[in-house]
Amino acid sequence: MEASPVNKMLDAMSRQGFRITDQRRTLAHIFLEDGGYLSPKDVYEKLSKFYPSVSLDTVYRNLRTLSDIGILEQFYFMDGGLKFKACSLNHHHHHLICMNCEKTVSFDYCPMDHLGGIPDDFKVINHRFEVYGLCESCQELSEQEKTSPQRENE
Amino acid sequence: MEASPVNKMLDAMSRQGFRITDQRRTLAHIFLEDGGYLSPKDVYEKLSKFYPSVSLDTVYRNLRTLSDIGILEQFYFMDGGLKFKACSLNHHHHHLICMNCEKTVSFDYCPMDHLGGIPDDFKVINHRFEVYGLCESCQELSEQEKTSPQRENE
DNA sequence: CTTCCTGCAAATCGTTTGCATCAGT
DNA sequence: ACTGATGCAAACGATTTGCAGGAAG
Numbered sequence A, B: 001m002e003a004s005p006v007n008k009m010l011d012a013m014s015r016q017g018f019r020i021t022d023q024r025r026t027l028a029h030i031f032l033e034d035g036g037y038l039s040p041k042d043v044y045e046k047l048s049k050f051y052p053s054v055s056l057d058t059v060y061r062n063l064r065t066l067s068d069i070g071i072l073e074q075f076y077f078m079d080g081g082l083k084f085k086a087c088s089l090n091h092h093h094h095h096l097i098c099m100n101c102e103k104t105v106s107f108d109y110c111p112m113d114h115l116g117g118i119p120d121d122f123k124v125i126n127h128r129f130e131v132y133g134l135c136e137s138c139q140e141l142s143e144q145e146k147t148s149p150q151r152e153n154e
Numbered sequence C: 001c002t003t004c005c006t007g008c009a010a011a012t013c014g015t016t017t018g019c020a021t022c023a024g025t
Numbered sequence D: 001a002c003t004g005a006t007g008c009a010a011a012c013g014a015t016t017t018g019c020a021g022g023a024a025g
Helices: A004-015 A022-034 A040-050 A056-068 A136-145 B004-015 B022-034 B040-050 B056-068 B136-145
Strands: A072-077 A081-086 A094-098 A104-107 A123-134 B072-077 B081-086 B094-098 B104-107 B123-134
Touching: A004 A022, A022 A040, A022 A056, A022 A081, A040 A056, A040 A081, A056 A072, A056 A081, A123 A136, B004 B022, B022 B040, B022 B056, B022 B081, B040 B056, B040 B081, B056 B072, B056 B081, B123 B136
Parallel strands: A094 A123, B094 B123
Antiparallel strands: A072 A081, A094 A104, A123 B123, B072 B081, B094 B104
16 A cells, blocks of 8 residues: 555655654655645645644644755745655656646756866855746647747847 | 946836836846845845835835846745846856855856757746855865765765 | 654744835826 | 825734644654
8 A cells, every 4th residue: 555655755764863753654645646846735735634633833844854854855936935845766867847737857967967167166065957848738728828928138 | 327237227117117216226236236146135235225214125016026027037046035136137147056155156057058858848948057065265164164064865 | 761743822034015105207 | 296116014924933742762
């Protein structure tokens, strides 16, 4: 009944010295089932179905903790605010993010492998590379609705 | 005394039916002089030097307005929150961001020019590429103080 | 049993809004 | 003059924190 990834996630938590509470177990399920980005409120609502007494601040706390230890990754959507998703515990990659439906597709290219022109007195620790756009299905939608804003500065 | 881009910006404003107030004129100067991303508070502080009585909410109002009409663009930095910068003044570039002092250095390399392996049914609209690390001076500091946190997930 | 986790409530931070006044056109 | 812009203060939403009780190891 439990897919392996859930255990992997829980495992990672306990290995980092965090306790496996029911909420966290459920949190793992929620993220792995959904696969996409969830706002704290989304998570709270989903979690409430299992634990009606859960409090929003616990959700926040756990989201932050899990992000810190690299189990979740967070993105800020210009319109939807901060959201979290399970990060693939697999290999390094980046994402295409659909600006409409928020679905993500990962790809392997990493600019850091090809990077040039960075002053070498700067010590690189981390990086972020995301490509935003429209996935195929959302493109079709927007062609019909013509909701695409024009920008006009050179 | 006025550089042309400032007037261009002000022009755009009045063309859209907005009044040219002193604050907005100064706002234009601030953004064009700085060239980089500024948080509302940054702007407020800079603006305060010229107009000690300026209020933060006016700054917010103007930042939003100017973003709406495409004079400023906004970006959310995972650590620094929402920031604004004058739209496409210069050429396209990305940033090195010092995780300690938050100073940014721009560099020209853009991964989009070299990108491969993106499914072509995805319509790219925008992208974000930021490199985080330590600038030279902060490296020296952290070597002395050994404040660098370790992360250890695979 | 000890320490971490949780729920509650209150605090805090960033941002927005209502309103009367002031300034640009 | 008319209308939009500003400053103030208060409202607001999202996120964080202090604390006491409860659960995981």
